[in-house]
Amino acid sequence: MTSLPAPAAGAKKLGLVIDLDTCVGCHACAVNCKEWNTGGHSAPLPDFDPYGADVSGVWFNRIHTFEAGEGSDSRTVHFPKSCLHCETPACVTVCPTGASYKRAADGIVLVNAETCIGCKLCSWACPYGAREFDADEGVMKKCTLCIDRIYNENLAENERVPACVSTCPASARHFGDLGDPASDVSKLVEARGGYALMPEMGYAPVNRYLPPRAAKTAPGCTGAPAELDRPAEAAGIHPLLRWMDKLLSR
Amino acid sequence: MHPAFSVIFFTTASGAGYGLLFLVAIANALGFVPSSGWFAFATLGAATALIVSGLLASTFHLGHPERAWRALSQWRSSWLSREGVAALATFVPLSVFGIAWTFFGRTQGGFAIAGLVAALGAALTVFTTAMIYRSLRTIRQWHNCWVVPNYLAHALSTGALLLHLAAQIFGRPQAIVGVFAIIAVLLAAFAKSRYWNFIDTTKSASTPESATGLGARGKVRLLDPPHETENYLQKEMGFRIARKHAAKLRTMVRWFAFAFPAALTILSLVFPGRPLGMALAFLAALFALAGTLVERWLFFAEARHAVTLYYGAREI
Known part of the structure; x- marks a missing residue:
């Protein structure tokens, strides 16, 4: 049934919180996603011309890299993007x-491959590019939030998280219930000012992105010794006096 | 958006078919058309052929055409499903109307009403087709108030030109049918020019900044795409080939879909009947259908999808 479930107060909203401050853009989450899901709920995730010049394939998670701002204030931001499991x-x-x-x-958005006719309209309706067509099987595929991991009792409890979360070497990906204000992920979103992508579309994404922290341009804010600041103010002083100053400052 | 030829052919052909059905049923109820069974066979037969070939073509782009029947189930939420239901439901009154008129020469009373019900179904089907596009917020060029008038007006104009052609072929040219066709073509031209004006003068609220949420730092630009070659999203949603030629294609639409058909129809009113009026009406309908194919191609090619903001588009 494609009518949406009625919104219920306190309903579970499983989703991801992605920290753009710590993501290093290594693509490990995308690779592990591909690896797990090509044997999981929506298996296989085909690759076309995999060793040729025009390789393409179905991936649930893709890592873009953006540059935000101008000049010395600009910032390179690695930007993983997968299904946001909108409300x-x-x-x-x-x-x-x-x-x-x-x-x-739990709010997870899924595709039943048995009844999908492959009309692609859902991929047209998604502004986030979360759905990719499997031309081999003729059906649409998408991130399942690893339903075959998060409820999988054959896995150790600490492994019952989506593949992308389990593999992130920078702990930039967090998984949890964003419908519960007391959950770790909700607290993290609260503390770091997590936001939704393209809210103007009105689809109410569940996933949140944590903005990069303010850049630390002065050495003082990085916790470096305060005297690092001095050469600038002492620029006009004789090198001998500067050496003496350094010696006496110890 | 990638223009899938099957969808372009479908909306053009079935649009003309539904337009023709709509007008034949109304003209019959008003007594503007010949009551011969051959006229019904030609017009309603052509309408049915256009509708059916369009509907069949529309299943060609599906990954699983054999499951197409499932698309009738979600009419509560999906305009695509509603389109399927409306299209199938219209065949019921169309069959009653068409069979009674063609084979039994019955065109009045309940059969005329069956025709009007079929006309309503035809209008509803074209409306639901337009709403599939109209309802997608991801594409500014589709999510606007000119899309539905465009689809309706094109169905009406191509249908009216076909009806005018049929009237000429059957040696029963009626000035009112020709005049109506000219009005319908002008209406379609008006709707299209308003549509182009809308997409040329408005901007989307979505930008690379809102797509990434990084706007507070300033302008956001793509530094590295996720991969070197194009993925499904870029091929399907990021299609750009025809957009380069948009200005030329718009000129083609203006001439072929509107100017030539209107002028040829005026000429066919001056020289009515066989063979000249018929030839002119034939060319008018042919040009209008060709122009509508280009118009539908442009409708896809000029559509910029929000997902392209993640792949380097500055605006949509």
């Missing part, structure tokens, strides 16, 4: 067959 996703409501659905129990 009111148009990709679900446009589906003519009921193959696209949002689970009432």
Whole structure:
């Protein structure tokens, strides 16, 4: 049924929180996502012409790198993007067959590959590029938030997180219930000013992005010894006096 | 957006078919058209052929055409599903109307009403087709109030030109049918020019800054894409080939979809009947259908999808 589940107070909203401050852009999350999911719920994730010049394939997670701002104030930001598991996703409501659905129990948006007709309309409706067409199987595929990991009792409890979260070497990815204000992820979003992408589209994404922290341009703010500041103010002083000053400052 | 030829052919052909059905049913109820079974066979047969070939073509771009029947189930939320339901439902009154008229020469009373119900179904089907595009917030060039008038006006104008052609072929040229066709073409031209004006003068609220949420730092630009070659999203949503030629293609639409058909129809009113009026009406309908194919191609090619903001687009 592609009508959305009725919103319920305190309902679970499983999702990701992605820290743009610490992401190093290594693409490990995308690779581990591909590795897990090509054997998981939506397996396989095909690659076309994998060793040729025009390689393409289905990936649920892609890492873009942006530059924000100008000159010395600019910042390079690595930007992982996967399904945001929106609260009111148009990709679900446009589906003519009921193959696209949002689970009432945890808010995860999924595709039933058995009933998908491959009309691609859901991918047109998603502004975030979360859905990719599998031309081999003729059906649409997307991030499942690793439903086959997070509820998997064959895995050790600390491994019951999405593949992308488990693999991140910089701990830039966090998984949890964003519907519960007391959860770790909700507190993290609160503390760091986490935000949603393209809120103007009105799809109410669940995933949150933590903005890069303010750049530290003066040495003092990095915790370096305060005398590092001095050469600038002491620029006009004789080298001998500067050496003496350094010696006596010890 | 990548223009899938099957979808372009479908909306053009079935649009003309529904337009023709709509007008034949109304003209029949008003007594403007010949009551011969052959006229019904030609017009309603052509309308049905256009509709059916369009609907069949629309299933070609599906990954699983054999599951197309499932698309009838989600009419509560999906305009695509509603389109399927409206299209199928319209065949019921169309069959009653068409069979009664073609084979039994019955065109009045309940059969005329069946025709009007089919006309309503035709209008609703074209409306639902337009709403599939109109409802997508991801594409500013589709999510606006001129899309539905455009689809309706093009269906009406191509349908009216086909009806005018049929009237000429059957040696029953009616000035009112020709005049109506000219008005419908002018309406379509007006709707299209308003549409182009809208997409040329408005801006999307979505930008690379809102897409990344990094706008507080200033301008956001793509430094490195996620991969070197194009993925599905870029091929499907980031199609740019026809956009380069948008100005030329718009000129083609203006001439072929509007100017030539209107002028040829005026000429066919001056020289009515066979063979000259018929030939002119034929050319008018042919040019309008060709122009509408280009117009639909442009409708896709000029559509800029929000996801392209993540792949280097400055604006959508």
